[in-house]
Amino acid sequence: MSKEKILEKSFLLIALSSISILALIAFFIFQQGIPLIWKVGLNSFLLGDRWFPSKESFGIFPMIVGSFWVTLGSLIVGVPLGVACAVFLCELIPPTIAMILRPMIQLLGAIPSVIYGFWGLIVLVPLIRDSFGGPGLSILAGSLVLGIMILPTIISISEDSLRALPRTYKEGALSLGATHWQTIWRVLLPAARSGIVASIILGMGRAIGETMAMIMILGNATQLPNSILSSARTLTTNIGIEMGYASGDHRQALFATGVVLFFIIMGLNSVALIISRKGRA
Amino acid sequence: MKRGKRSRWIYGVGILLLAVLLPGCQRQHGGLSVVGSTSVEPFAEALAEEYMNQHSREKIFVQGGGSSAGIQAVRTGAAEVGMSSRNLMDSEKDLIAVPIIYDAIAVIVHRDNPLNDLTLNQIRKIFSAEITRWSELGGKNHLLTLVTREEGSGTREAFQKLIMGKKEISLGALVQDSNGAIRQVVADDRNAIGYISLGLVNDRVKALKIDGIEPNIENIQHHRYKIVRPFLFVFKSNPQGLAKDFLDYILSPAGQKLLVQEGLISMNPIPEPKKEARR
Amino acid sequence: MKISRHHTQGLAKGVIWVAAFSTLAVMFWILYQVLREGLPLLHPDFFIQAPRQMGRAGGIFSTIIGTIALTVVAIVIATPLGVGTAIFLQEYTRESGVSRVIRFGTDCLAGVPSIIFGLFGFVFFVIFLRMGWSILSGGLTLATMILPTIICTAEEAIKSVPYTYREVSFALGGTRWQTIRKMVLPNAFPGILTGVLLGVGRSVGETAAVILTAGSSFITPDSLFSPIRTMAVHFYILAREGISMEMAYATGAALILLILAINTGANWMMYRYAHKA
Numbered sequence: 001m002s003k004e005k006i007l008e009k010s011f012l013l014i015a016l017s018s019i020s021i022l023a024l025i026a027f028f029i030f031q032q033g034i035p036l037i038w039k040v041g042l043n044s045f046l047l048g049d050r051w052f053p054s055k056e057s058f059g060i061f062p063m064i065v066g067s068f069w070v071t072l073g074s075l076i077v078g079v080p081l082g083v084a085c086a087v088f089l090c091e092l093i094p095p096t097i098a099m100i101l102r103p104m105i106q107l108l109g110a111i112p113s114v115i116y117g118f119w120g121l122i123v124l125v126p127l128i129r130d131s132f133g134g135p136g137l138s139i140l141a142g143s144l145v146l147g148i149m150i151l152p153t154i155i156s157i158s159e160d161s162l163r164a165l166p167r168t169y170k171e172g173a174l175s176l177g178a179t180h181w182q183t184i185w186r187v188l189l190p191a192a193r194s195g196i197v198a199s200i201i202l203g204m205g206r207a208i209g210e211t212m213a214m215i216m217i218l219g220n221a222t223q224l225p226n227s228i229l230s231s232a233r234t235l236t237t238n239i240g241i242e243m244g245y246a247s248g249d250h251r252q253a254l255f256a257t258g259v260v261l262f263f264i265i266m267g268l269n270s271v272a273l274i275i276s277r278k279g280r281a
Numbered sequence: 282m283k284r285g286k287r288s289r290w291i292y293g294v295g296i297l298l299l300a301v302l303l304p305g306c307q308r309q310h311g312g313l314s315v316v317g318s319t320s321v322e323p324f325a326e327a328l329a330e331e332y333m334n335q336h337s338r339e340k341i342f343v344q345g346g347g348s349s350a351g352i353q354a355v356r357t358g359a360a361e362v363g364m365s366s367r368n369l370m371d372s373e374k375d376l377i378a379v380p381i382i383y384d385a386i387a388v389i390v391h392r393d394n395p396l397n398d399l400t401l402n403q404i405r406k407i408f409s410a411e412i413t414r415w416s417e418l419g420g421k422n423h424l425l426t427l428v429t430r431e432e433g434s435g436t437r438e439a440f441q442k443l444i445m446g447k448k449e450i451s452l453g454a455l456v457q458d459s460n461g462a463i464r465q466v467v468a469d470d471r472n473a474i475g476y477i478s479l480g481l482v483n484d485r486v487k488a489l490k491i492d493g494i495e496p497n498i499e500n501i502q503h504h505r506y507k508i509v510r511p512f513l514f515v516f517k518s519n520p521q522g523l524a525k526d527f528l529d530y531i532l533s534p535a536g537q538k539l540l541v542q543e544g545l546i547s548m549n550p551i552p553e554p555k556k557e558a559r560r
Numbered sequence: 561m562k563i564s565r566h567h568t569q570g571l572a573k574g575v576i577w578v579a580a581f582s583t584l585a586v587m588f589w590i591l592y593q594v595l596r597e598g599l600p601l602l603h604p605d606f607f608i609q610a611p612r613q614m615g616r617a618g619g620i621f622s623t624i625i626g627t628i629a630l631t632v633v634a635i636v637i638a639t640p641l642g643v644g645t646a647i648f649l650q651e652y653t654r655e656s657g658v659s660r661v662i663r664f665g666t667d668c669l670a671g672v673p674s675i676i677f678g679l680f681g682f683v684f685f686v687i688f689l690r691m692g693w694s695i696l697s698g699g700l701t702l703a704t705m706i707l708p709t710i711i712c713t714a715e716e717a718i719k720s721v722p723y724t725y726r727e728v729s730f731a732l733g734g735t736r737w738q739t740i741r742k743m744v745l746p747n748a749f750p751g752i753l754t755g756v757l758l759g760v761g762r763s764v765g766e767t768a769a770v771i772l773t774a775g776s777s778f779i780t781p782d783s784l785f786s787p788i789r790t791m792a793v794h795f796y797i798l799a800r801e802g803i804s805m806e807m808a809y810a811t812g813a814a815l816i817l818l819i820l821a822i823n824t825g826a827n828w829m830m831y832r833y834a835h836k837a
């Protein structure tokens with residue numbers, strides 16, 4: 001076989017690495033987790049609201065709810081503010097200042113999540129505790145910090161989408177007599193919609209997957225949360241906080257939580273793919 | 282960048298990488314792995330630091346992960362020594378456990394909390410959420426914030442066995458994954474109550490008396506304060522080499538002194554007093 | 561009374577100004593707080609000494625070594641794999657079933673949360689392959705995490721090399737591999753380097769997966785199989801345990817400065833080579 005052919009095959013092998021790693025991850029996680037889901041029953045695992053491993057109770061419904069509320073909260077914080085910042089950077093300030101701010105925002109996105117968690121612990125949690133009562137370690141704290149953490153993602157990508165729009169959109173609208181704001185609100189934002197939605201989905205993925213900062217500020221109670229001032233656990237923190245100690249069934253249950261997480265993320269990814277394909281068409 | 286300069290860069294980086302990685306390629310690292318309970322961890326680290334000061338050639342790697350993780354690690358061979366803050370379960374009895382020191386569990390509240398004393402029964406009711414407000418204990422009408430360790434923690438097990446008995450710790454309790462973290466939460470929240478290793482109590486929190494007995498060395502050694510559990514070093518087989526040396530150091534007067542200084546209770550408590558002899 | 565659209569505009573713009581300004585202000589203020597408390601505590605000793613007394617005293621030397629070691633292992637593994645994948649996708653194949661499968665795999669891998677990587681690394685590298693908690697386990701796990709990033713940026717970089725470069729090489733009788741090696745890669749190098757730097761940034765900041773695979777022992781490692789604590793993990797532990805707030809702030813400040821340096825490097829690289837073309 002010629003040298004070129006050998007090289008081509010080698011590169012093919014290398015290129016298959018990412019899908020093989022994915023398969024490997026899925027295999028090991030499922031291998032550890034599925035037997036437990038089988039043993040406990042899918043319904044009682046997903047819908048059971050008691051997580052008490054030492055008494056063989058493995059219901060992760062409170063964690064699903066926790067993940068849901070914290071992620072939703074972070075989107076409520078992150079999306080409006082993020083899109084507002086994107087509009088701000090793109091349309092409302094001189095390009096030179098935007099050029100300075102952009103790498104700084106990118107830097108904020110690269111800061112490790114534990115630093116944001118630390119800030120949340122030191123500043124936000126006492127603030128919430130003193131203003132609203134409760135322990136302060138709460139869904140509210142988690143949503144705020146998570147919202148701040150996904151802002152750079154939403155800002156960067158939304159702003160890129162806005163900047164990528166053809167100038168004619170803006171010029172056309174303005175020449176028809178629209179005000180700047182009307183142009184932004186009715187022409188530019190809708191046109192950049194698919195990019196903005198992509199950024200939201202990316203941010204959502206990051207929010208769902210966040211672990212360390214959430215362990216620091218959510219309080220990690222296993223009970224079903226009943227208000228934004230309640231402490232809660234997410235699917236990720238459930239794994240993170242008990243992984244070190246677990247063995248046997250308990251450990252498998254944590255892997256099973258990983259399986260659920262895996263499916264949720266895959267589902268999210270697929271939705272993102274479909275939306276982005278639709279947007280392109 | 283000119284072609285020639287770039288290749289030199291790449292070679293330079295390549296050599297640097299090799300220099301960094303090659304020495305590391307020995308199969309096993311030459312030290313002792315001590316893994317397990319986060320309660321034992323700080324003390325094991327202090328002992329290891331002192332031991333390495335005296336034996337500068339040796340390396341002892343201490344890390345947490347929890348009592349169960351430590352015991353598992355010893356069983357699978359991932360570590361030579363496991364640290365546990367709870368007794369071995371029946372299924373673990375094939376391993377060798379050596380008590381190295383004793384530790385009491387203290388129930389702690391915020392420094393400014395007016396409460397000083399609780400009965401065992403009250404503590405049980407508090408942590409099982411039968412009592413939910415400080416007003417039921419004579420304080421303000423605020424909700425109690427419970428803080429507990431996570432499932433699988435040796436400290437939680439000990440707390441469950443020695444204090445809670447059959448009652449379950451409430452699902453609404455905040456969960457933190459180390460003693461230090463619980464101490465942090467209780468130190469900052471006036472309505473919080475939790476439990477940590479007595480050796481970790483500092484001036485930022487207050488340890489409560491239980492049934493009138495203060496958690497201090499004397500009461501513990503005289504068996505008055507009974508919420509006590511052993512710290513264990515767990516081995517797969519009879520310890521040898523560095524593991525044995527380290528264990529010997531820990532059990533020696535010097536090692537025990539270090540631990541007692543840190544707030545733990547030594548191995549030889551005063552035996553239960555017999556009937557008082559006539560003065 | 562109908563509000564004129566100019567009033568609406570004024571109101572809307574005002575709201576956006578306030579929202580954006582306060583958002584950006586809060587985000588920068590977070591950094592500022594950590595830096596303000598931590599920077600004064602950064603002196604040469606801090607970087608050279610190892611942590612003592614659980615991190616209450618001493619410095620962060622061993623964690624710096626740990627961070628570097630972990631990152632180096634991750635980059636050494638992930639870069640060849642990532643660049644190779646990108647080369648294959650761009651140079652050796654068209655859009656086909658195989659390429660779609662590969663892209664799907666890469667996209668999915670990019671979305672997997674770090675704790676799942678940690679679980680995987682723990683059960684595969686630490687337990688199954690018996691590597692134990694080690695630099696190797698941690699580095700390999702990190703490699704799988706940064707692989708999608710490197711593939712993505714390498715692909716972009718390779719794609720942006722104009723086809724004419726390749727045409728010239730083919731016209732002169734070069735083989736595909738010769739073309740790649742001498743024409744495409746050297747020109748895509750800065751873009752690839754940017755991707756590598758992004759991967760480095762992520763490795764430095766990763767905590768969950770690292771604790772589960774590289775352990776958290778903080779003494780200086782003596783081999784690839786030693787457990788190690790990285791700066792991010794050290795920061796997390798200090799912050800959680802309340803061992804020493806000063807040390808936590810200082811480590812945090814050091815971490816931020818490191819990220820700043822890496823990001824600035826990446827940006828400078830992109831800027832310089834974007835303007836060279």
